[in-house]
Amino acid sequence: MSSQEFFYRYSCAMNIPLRNQPRVVIVGGGFGGLELAKALRDAPVQVVLIDKNNYHTFQPLLYQVATAGLEADSIAYPIRKIFKRQRNFHFRWGEVKEIDPAQNVLRASIGELTYDYLVIATGATTNYFGMEAIARHAMPMKTVTEALNLRSLILQNFEQALLTENVREQEALMTFAVVGGGPTGVELAGALCELKKHVLPNDYPELDFRKMRVLLIESGGEILQSMSEVNQVRAKKYLEELGCEVWLHSKVADYDGDAVQFQNGKMLYTKNLIWAAGIRGLYIAGLRPEAVDKRGRYLVNAYCQITGYERLYAIGDVACMITDKYPNGHPQVAPVAIQMAHTVAENIVRELKGLPPKMFVYRDRGSMATVGRNRAVVEAFQIRFGGFAGWFVWMALHLMLLVGFRNKVIVFINWLWNYMNYDRNIRLIIRPYFRNTR
């Protein structure tokens, strides 16, 4: 196809300059979106990335922001800065509301924009599975703002625990229930245990820290379901040694902000229910309903094209590609998003050259989760290990993956500091969090 074909459809919307090149619009600056924009650096296309934040969030470390170990600003990175030398790149800060595939246009809070190729890389949000009371009262942890809210709530509840003379209320304020035994839940529960062991007792010498409980709540029969049994058992042991209560086969039925009701009839008083039990795709309105599965993901073919569309792609957490090996779609993790981004970038370039597209094949390089100080479980290249070696690998890999040298240095210094001093420094309630005002 000649590039002339594309020209006439352009509008001046969003003040994106007119170019005599096809326009690739990417929605979302997560792992997938960024990688795709970078991969198109030398392609004969104009790249426009739209995100509702002006920064990329390094989600794997959000739990450390929530537990006062890292400043938010060290795991967020300004998107414009990443691309400041990429000539064919444009960023716009806005929220995409709707896609009109018939007209090749998307509608956002900041105006409309036509596209030649549209790649949806919006990722996922917390899934409450329709339980409204939980959505209202539990704390999610998928964005920087949510992690900061959680940090504020944890500290506020300790301040409150100091003041109350009601023992049950005090215990509820000091009880932290993390729902969801995936890596996020495991890492967060571990970090909360460390706060209990090393940090908070110094801040609140007037409180009896035997009253502080950390629970990891999982509806299934094991934690870290995607891992091998040896690591599942290991992670559970690590957590229990840290003082975490691991409740398996415990499905949450309801929560009113004070008490958790379980389906098995149990009850737990807590003012802190952290919901890491599931995610759903952040799909955008406008496409055929059949293109979206029940977990909010776009059904895509082996080229990441959304079912029934040609120049509409979805990658990462918001895509569901069903294969023999992954009958429920690929795992919703960063490496899938990054690898899908490469596939899409290559296929766009191939199409412009008149070549047939290549199929996506996921190369699983393993997974890992850290459990507090000195401990982690790692599975990579058929090897499974844990303990200090796992923890060291976990740290090194996360430092490597962080965007930006300054952020790497700041995170490294914080980790070194926290490790040597058994400390978490960022115990700041900068914007207090109150449930009613959400």
Place this chain on the structure above:
Amino acid sequence: MSSQEFFYRYSCAMNIPLRNQPRVVIVGGGFGGLELAKALRDAPVQVVLIDKNNYHTFQPLLYQVATAGLEADSIAYPIRKIFKRQRNFHFRWGEVKEIDPAQNVLRASIGELTYDYLVIATGATTNYFGMEAIARHAMPMKTVTEALNLRSLILQNFEQALLTENVREQEALMTFAVVGGGPTGVELAGALCELKKHVLPNDYPELDFRKMRVLLIESGGEILQSMSEVNQVRAKKYLEELGCEVWLHSKVADYDGDAVQFQNGKMLYTKNLIWAAGIRGLYIAGLRPEAVDKRGRYLVNAYCQITGYERLYAIGDVACMITDKYPNGHPQVAPVAIQMAHTVAENIVRELKGLPPKMFVYRDRGSMATVGRNRAVVEAFQIRFGGFAGWFVWMALHLMLLVGFRNKVIVFINWLWNYMNYDRNIRLIIRPYFRNTR
């Protein structure tokens, strides 16, 4: 006085433990409040510090948070952590609403508390001199939250400038007017000029940065009025070399969010009016009206006792002590607060020992202001200097004064990074700021 006298009045409010010692309550964890609590470390008293934030703010660097040079978390420090080894110290997170001097009790958002000595160290807030429109539309910069709001607004307005096709609106979005030629205004204007010169053009290659204007607006005839003429002229020259327009004799009369009206009839279109033109004391309700001056400060005697009260003290920005040398009260700067804290601490101990109190004498160690990269003006011990030497002294002193080793390291690394790379990394809109929702 025997310590038995104090005992009967205690209540269990705020769960402060009962001690057979006089209770000193300090309101405010700024420079003065912290210093006082520390100075009472070994005194035979119970110390209770109440603050509406759970952290101390290093206000001299707020302008660097607002201009994306430093993360907020590196200039804020958790108060509990500072005092974790001080046995006679208790912190409570709450806002004091009222003092009842007849009953020696203060009323806060978290309950009531009796005191034997009460020291008000609440500091100051922005003074709009009764101009409501300005209070509604201008941006203050006295707290961490306000600095973060300003950071968001600056970045949001550049994103907006990209989208508009209205030239006048675009210019208004890219015009930054800082009102007030004191050190805060000068330093902020300098930092904005650096953003214009080195940072923002990389982020927004599509914008014409000749349209970006930074103005420092001063109602009087010179900037840095507390300094010598040679440094006033020097600072003005530095600012103008950086591209800042310094408007003297320009008194702001009104602002509607779009246009500034001046008393001399001039007008300026800007969406960014930053108000650093004055402060007023954050006095608390409940005392005799005669004890408060028209700038919201408590009138205090030479011992920092509030006029007409004996065990009620005020220190720092919220105190006005009139002396021959300072007929309008002492300068509202950190060293005055710190030195007053020492006087009060000493006098409380002396009173408990039956000794007469000592008078406060301010030892002025000088003042300084930095103007962008490599430049500052310094006056200390009869010496006046500027340029690179001044800038170096400014940096070293601020690093020394920052609370906490971790914060010193993080700030130092950021400065080194920013200096070497002509960069400001924290260009994040983490919580967007919208005027209407304030």
